[in-house]
Amino acid sequence: MPPFYPTHDFGPAMKGMVIGGLGILHVFLAQFAIGGGMLLYYFQWLAERGREPDARRFLDGFFRVLVLVSFVLGAVTGVAMWLTTIQVGPRTIGLMVDEFHWLWAVEWTFFGVELVSGYLFYRYAARLPDRTRRILLAIYALAAWFSLFWINGILSWQLTPGRWLEGGGLWAGFFNPSFWPSLLFRTVVATTIAALAATVVINTMAELDRERRRRLITRAAHLMAPMIAMPLLGLWFFAVIPADSRAWLLGGSVPMTMFVAIAAGASLLVGGYAALGLLRQKLYVNGATATLLLALAFGATGAGEFVREGARKPFTVREVLYSNSIGRDEVAALRARGSVTDDPYPLAGADAALPPELALGAKVFRLQCSVCHTASGANGLAELTRTWTPTQLRMNVAMLQRTKGFMPPFAGPAAEVEALARWIESLHGAAPASDRPAASPAELAAIAAWLDEAGTEPAPFEVRP
Amino acid sequence: MSEPFPFGLPPATAGYATLYALTLLLHAVLLSYVLAGAGWVAVHALGRAGARGSAGRVAALLVDWLPFALGGAITLGVAPLLFVQILYREAFYTSNLLLFWRWMAIVPALVAGFYGLYLAKSGRFPPRTLARRALGLGTFAAFAFVAFSFTDQHALALARGSWVAVYQGGPLSWREPAVVVRFGLWLAAALPAMAALVGWQLRAAAERQAAPLEPREVRGLAVAAGVGLVLAAALALAYRGLLPEAQAAALSGPLARPWLFVAAAGALAGGLAWVAAGFSGRLDRAALGAASLGTALAMLGVIAAREAQRLAVLDVDALAVLHARAAQAGGLPFFVAFLAVNTAVIAAAVALVRRGLRARSEGAAGTAPPGDAHQ
Ligand code: HEM
Numbered sequence A: 001m002p003p004f005y006p007t008h009d010f011g012p013a014m015k016g017m018v019i020g021g022l023g024i025l026h027v028f029l030a031q032f033a034i035g036g037g038m039l040l041y042y043f044q045w046l047a048e049r050g051r052e053p054d055a056r057r058f059l060d061g062f063f064r065v066l067v068l069v070s071f072v073l074g075a076v077t078g079v080a081m082w083l084t085t086i087q088v089g090p091r092t093i094g095l096m097v098d099e100f101h102w103l104w105a106v107e108w109t110f111f112g113v114e115l116v117s118g119y120l121f122y123r124y125a126a127r128l129p130d131r132t133r134r135i136l137l138a139i140y141a142l143a144a145w146f147s148l149f150w151i152n153g154i155l156s157w158q159l160t161p162g163r164w165l166e167g168g169g170l171w172a173g174f175f176n177p178s179f180w181p182s183l184l185f186r187t188v189v190a191t192t193i194a195a196l197a198a199t200v201v202i203n204t205m206a207e208l209d210r211e212r213r214r215r216l217i218t219r220a221a222h223l224m225a226p227m228i229a230m231p232l233l234g235l236w237f238f239a240v241i242p243a244d245s246r247a248w249l250l251g252g253s254v255p256m257t258m259f260v261a262i263a264a265g266a267s268l269l270v271g272g273y274a275a276l277g278l279l280r281q282k283l284y285v286n287g288a289t290a291t292l293l294l295a296l297a298f299g300a301t302g303a304g305e306f307v308r309e310g311a312r313k314p315f316t317v318r319e320v321l322y323s324n325s326i327g328r329d330e331v332a333a334l335r336a337r338g339s340v341t342d343d344p345y346p347l348a349g350a351d352a353a354l355p356p357e358l359a360l361g362a363k364v365f366r367l368q369c370s371v372c373h374t375a376s377g378a379n380g381l382a383e384l385t386r387t388w389t390p391t392q393l394r395m396n397v398a399m400l401q402r403t404k405g406f407m408p409p410f411a412g413p414a415a416e417v418e419a420l421a422r423w424i425e426s427l428h429g430a431a432p433a434s435d436r437p438a439a440s441p442a443e444l445a446a447i448a449a450w451l452d453e454a455g456t457e458p459a460p461f462e463v464r465p
Numbered sequence B: 001m002s003e004p005f006p007f008g009l010p011p012a013t014a015g016y017a018t019l020y021a022l023t024l025l026l027h028a029v030l031l032s033y034v035l036a037g038a039g040w041v042a043v044h045a046l047g048r049a050g051a052r053g054s055a056g057r058v059a060a061l062l063v064d065w066l067p068f069a070l071g072g073a074i075t076l077g078v079a080p081l082l083f084v085q086i087l088y089r090e091a092f093y094t095s096n097l098l099l100f101w102r103w104m105a106i107v108p109a110l111v112a113g114f115y116g117l118y119l120a121k122s123g124r125f126p127p128r129t130l131a132r133r134a135l136g137l138g139t140f141a142a143f144a145f146v147a148f149s150f151t152d153q154h155a156l157a158l159a160r161g162s163w164v165a166v167y168q169g170g171p172l173s174w175r176e177p178a179v180v181v182r183f184g185l186w187l188a189a190a191l192p193a194m195a196a197l198v199g200w201q202l203r204a205a206a207e208r209q210a211a212p213l214e215p216r217e218v219r220g221l222a223v224a225a226g227v228g229l230v231l232a233a234a235l236a237l238a239y240r241g242l243l244p245e246a247q248a249a250a251l252s253g254p255l256a257r258p259w260l261f262v263a264a265a266g267a268l269a270g271g272l273a274w275v276a277a278g279f280s281g282r283l284d285r286a287a288l289g290a291a292s293l294g295t296a297l298a299m300l301g302v303i304a305a306r307e308a309q310r311l312a313v314l315d316v317d318a319l320a321v322l323h324a325r326a327a328q329a330g331g332l333p334f335f336v337a338f339l340a341v342n343t344a345v346i347a348a349a350v351a352l353v354r355r356g357l358r359a360r361s362e363g364a365a366g367t368a369p370p371g372d373a374h375q
Helices: A015-048 A055-088 A090-127 A130-159 A162-166 A170-174 A179-203 A210-240 A243-252 A254-280 A287-311 A328-337 A349-353 A356-369 A390-398 A414-427 A441-454 B011-046 B054-104 B106-122 B130-158 B160-169 B177-209 B215-242 B245-252 B257-280 B285-313 B316-326 B332-363
Strands: A315-317
Touching (some): A015 A055, A015 A130, A015 A179, A015 A287, A055 A179, A055 B054, A090 A170, A090 A315, A130 A170, A130 B332, A162 A170, A243 A287, A254 A287, A390 A414, A390 A441, B011 B106, B011 B177, B011 B285, B011 B316, B054 B130, B054 B215, B054 B316, B106 B130, B177 B257, B215 B245, B215 B257, B245 B257, B245 B285
């Protein structure tokens, strides 16, 4: 059995929300850095060919922004992602590290190239000949994009491990079914964000008159042209993800469907604006609009990340490890042994004072449910079950994967279901549980029968909504 | 295990541990530059030295290069962060989780420190103003906090007996006196490493500016390095005295002992080189080379002994099984290949820029003082 880890109580917020916020910021900044590299290369090329007299002036200003914002925050939030991922699920990150550490190490060598080439440009570009500048920017842009290339394989593997599941090995996992659509999609997002950020920066260049700024903006907008491919890439992505995830995203779950809609809607607005401008060639995007578009892109990125996180449920590594860090192949053993029997961590905080029979339930909640639910806050169990009868509650918990296909199977014996149910009932403000008689053998036998009926496997694909 | 680290460890364990130690050494060198460098800049801003004078040139160099060094320290921290997870898993993760927000606070601290360095470099705050002094101190404090957090986290990872209590008591309930001493040891050891790196930069700057090193400059660095070495040695002894029996014993055991000799020899050689430089007021290639090599050996020795201490506490046999399993993951040849290619790319980029700068300065002889930041 794997080790038990201490679990945090985030009060009314779920763990996923904590990592969500940081993750979105990081992804946004990292994509800005990647697209920024390409944009800079393009402007350097324009400058060199004499096609755009102000290209060089813009370039030096924009690079400063890229360094100050994305170099700094991007790198630090990247490290923060590691640390936060550990906070949310050490077993998930552990499994990923075990499988992919050499590829992560490869990615790290690209970080080095990114750092050095970027800093060289930052420090010396003003005194370098054009050709050197362009080569440096090419190195920088390529290294940045390759860091996306490597991490994308690892992240997309979580959702669609593909032939890796059948023992296909590292590369089968890396070049998994959603590898290419997500890589291309993220690349398009990256150039779009960079173009929007560039538009914001161009608007701050007061030394240029409006016409010259407009010309620069039109140039920057060229990097939004790939957005045309977004709907196709989106469809491709939806086509390769598991059927149940797809169903869940497209109507099966209200919040998830909402996030998909936000991501698509915001992208459509940004893309529509860009298309209009590119077609009319007369586009002038002022600072406020550019900032608004950038905010929309941020919203789309955020919604997209929620979709990516959410689509994996009930797994964190598809078909292998559940969101609550219980291995698919461990459920049966935990049913026999008890999921928290060996958990060395006592309840902390207010829960430490719970009477024993409720304490067991609270511990089961902490281990098996708290990654997706709170007691009574976001996705709170108290609210979700308020109208249920005692029997309904026990049956639905025992048959968790049938209650909702995006929940894992319950991983404990009947006594733990009973304890969990009593703890949930205590959240409803029911009579103190100690006043009630212990569950009879017949009641426990009924729960055991439900557990057996639901089995220890996840809901079959067609049942996961 | 009767051989020095990493020999005698099971093969997979030894492999990962070696990579971990080597990449941690790189991290340690740059974090020393950041830590001691930010400290130097802070002290300099407090003093009356102002912008001129010998200490001024060192401080100016540091202000100029610290942002990049921090980027380097962070990037070079990523590799050991990867290997430490493979090696020590449960212990590393658990201490991360137990310290939670106290541990995660290193993220805002790093951001604050990063912008602090850029602000200092931008020259927005004139020397000797209160704002400049506060900036210097605040920036140093941010990095000191990060360093302390790593030490603290490391100590908790080894203190399995305290885990349940810390879980119940919360992140602030973890207080271990030995951590403070160990943190002091890192701070002190940062000085000679920083001094060696700055020594090379100073020599290059002196050559570029055709303004030879002044004896005062050399002595300043030598004193900093010497004080750091002596303090580090004293704190190392104090630290050993504070350790639980098993860990102290591990430091005298076969795994660690040879490395501690290496560390002592390196420190001694480095110390002597600095003494020579300090008295002569000259920093020639040989002395600086000896000081650098000595410091590197001292750090490597300490890092190896540090692992011996950790391995004495953890269940090596159980871990070795997991390491062997992890070693079956593919991709190692790709890492080796990309490490070589990308190191070459980095070297080529640097060479390219050098050539570009030279071409320019030959073209427009004498304009734009070389070596100054484009800022
Ligand atoms: C200015 C910033 C930083 C400073 C001053 C710093 C300082 C330190 C110190 C003093 C140690 C040794 C701790 C001990 O042995 O007691 C250490 C270890 C380490 N650092 Fe850093 N660090 C910094 C940033 C980072 C970052 C951003 C990362 C991650 C990318 C990182 C990764 C590591 C790792 C993995 C270890 C080894 C931890 C272990 O073995 O338990 N460091 N750092």
